[in-house]
Amino acid sequence: MARGGINKAVVQKARTAILARGEHPSIDAVRIELGNTGSKTTIHRYLKELDAAEQGQGGAVFTLSEQLSHLVGQLADQLQDEAQAAVAGEREQLARERQGYLAQVREAESRIQQLEGHTTSLAEQLQALQAAQQEAQQLRQQTEVENARLLQANRDLEARVQDRDEQIRSLENKHQHAREALEHYRQASKEQREQEQRRHETQTQQLQLELRQLRQTLIVKQDELTQLNRDNARLHTEARQHQKEQHSQQRLLEQKSQELAALQSQLSTEKTANMLLEQRHQDLQKKLKSVNRSKARQQAAATPVHRNE
Template sequence: MARGGINKAVVQKARTALLARGEHPSIDAVRIELGNTGSKTTIHRYLKELEATELARRKIPLGLSEQLANLVAQLAEQIQEEAQATVAQEREQLAHERRDYEERIRQAEDRSQQFEIQSAKLTEHLQSLQQTLHQEQQQRQNTEVEVVRLQQVERDQLARLLDREEQIRSLEEKHQHARDALEHFRQASKDQREQDQRRHETQVQQLQVEQRQFQQTLMIKQDELTQLNRDNARLLTEARQQQKDLHSLQRQLEEHAQTHTKEMQARAQFEQENSVLRERSETLLSKVARLRKAKDANDQQIVKLQGRLVEALTQLKLLGQDVALD
């Protein structure tokens, strides 16, 4: 709590206490009695005023009514000054706490805005990740379709290759049959043999040409099949890599979701702290209202004391008149 300034009533109280103990009420002694507070200049001024008042009282003897009036006036002034000092201290404390509360509210609002910005960024990043994940899933589906298509192409190529091999075997059988027929005809007739031999040679050449063509076609198909197998292996590798990337994106998405949840919890905690600060502010405002009521009560008490003083003076005057008549 902040310490309020000294007043004349406080200095008078300290001076009276020193005189009661038989000590000289010097400036330093009064300041020590006040707890080492207050300006020496202010203390000196109040001491001068009190000494002047006391000296004036010693020179001019006062009546009982005037002494009682002065005493009541001093008490009323002292009560009023102490009440004002207490109110000033409470006001200063309230202002300090209110500034602290406003600063904490501002910091909480700043942090809340930062969390809202971070939450918006995380939401945007989450949407981007979801879009990327959707694209990856679509690409994965396209890759799977392409793999199925290539596998079907491979099966078709294998079927055609088997068909070509069957044709080659059939041609080889035909070739063998032709050679057997040629041998049979060679035994039957020399001329027929020569004629059949020429025809056979012609057929053999054609068959050899066809065989070479089939072999070349078979080699080309085998090269195509090898390339398809390589493409299939590459697509499978890319599909596995995309699967790994998909798992990694899913983990990142889960981590961002956990971070977002923690930030929402921190935001709820800050809102709870703001609620506590608001309750503290309402309590301080209630305390100010009570202090104002206490001040009003002190003012009313001073008015009552002044009224009682007037009644006492009136009674003293009446007593004085009765004494004079006697």
């Protein structure tokens, strides 16, 4: 169906005007005469009908050279239409391929950005693990220092307990000596014995009171020593737990380092693939330029030669 009001009469009028100027009425010439309107297929169909009508009405009207020139013009128009259709198809195919490669390039760039973000996240995790490891090492050092302090305190308490034991033995010796002195005084004089007995009983009560106080102090110190031993055992357990956690953090750090190395290798592979896609894109650009030059040569070769008879 003709576009823009093109019909057979309009095409015939344009063809007649071109022939009146002594030019060949090709499809492009007729279309230019019509103001660059109308479908080339429709113009070609109307021109064939007009040519067939003229050949049927008077076969001897045109000379042989005119008929050959007309036939050559038709063939040139047909070749030009076929070449343009082939170039348009190839151009459309190249455009589709280019869009596909551009989509692949964009996908590769997106993948690279994701890998870079993942690498940044892993680097941050690695820094956090290193900071946690340093903190664990500092805590272990503090634990070792505290353990050493508690051990020293334990040794100090043991020395103090030994001093208390010595004091108790000394008091017991003094008590024994007091009893011997009391017995001596009893033998010397009953009255003096009674006096000494009262004094001795007073001293004994005082000594017993002091002894009970010392024993209570000893019990308290023994309880403190027991608590310190328990704290020491607890600190040893916590130190072993910290060491286990440090070993676990170290293994996790090594695992993350291996994962980071694998991701870096994958990133290198993606960059290589991206470079190959870019090279393929450049090759397609060169191929497109070559097709355009070939199309230009075909158009130049398909341009009809106008002759004035």
